[in-house]
Amino acid sequence: MNKLMTLDLSIKKQLRIDQLLRVSQLAKSYDGKIYFLLRNKTIIDAAKLPSLVTCFLTVKDGQTLKILIDGPAPQQIINDLIEICSRTITLQQQHLLQPAMKVKL
Numbered sequence: 705m706n707k708l709m710t711l712d713l714s715i716k717k718q719l720r721i722d723q724l725l726r727v728s729q730l731a732k733s734y735d736g737k738i739y740f741l742l743r744n745k746t747i748i749d750a751a752k753l754p755s756l757v758t759c760f761l762t763v764k765d766g767q768t769l770k771i772l773i774d775g776p777a778p779q780q781i782i783n784d785l786i787e788i789c790s791r792t793i794t795l796q797q798q799h800l801l802q803p804a805m806k807v808k809l
Contacts, residue, residue: 706736709778711771719760719789726788728753736775743767 719727731738731750738750740759748759763769773781 706775707778709773709782711773711782713769713771715763715765715767715769716791717765718763721757723789724756724760725753727785728756730781730784730788734775734781736773736778736781738781739772739774741770741772 727738727750740748740750740756742748742759742762746759748755750756771785775781
């Protein structure tokens, strides 16, 4: 069953290109979707490396980003992201969102 989880990350210093490449590869190999949300409501698909690199070129030190993970086992993906970016990000909050129920009237 797919779960939707959001995560707030504080960027201590900019991510290196090898870290962005590993994040992109993780997103491509994941059965769900991983998105980054910027403050200006821009949504970046983590599987698209050029968009991811462009996004992180604009991120300043100390800025907070939101990550959306939609798919199976989102906690494992969070652990993988923290492992990839352990020295450059700080985990702030995570929320498990319940999918809306559809009711036929």
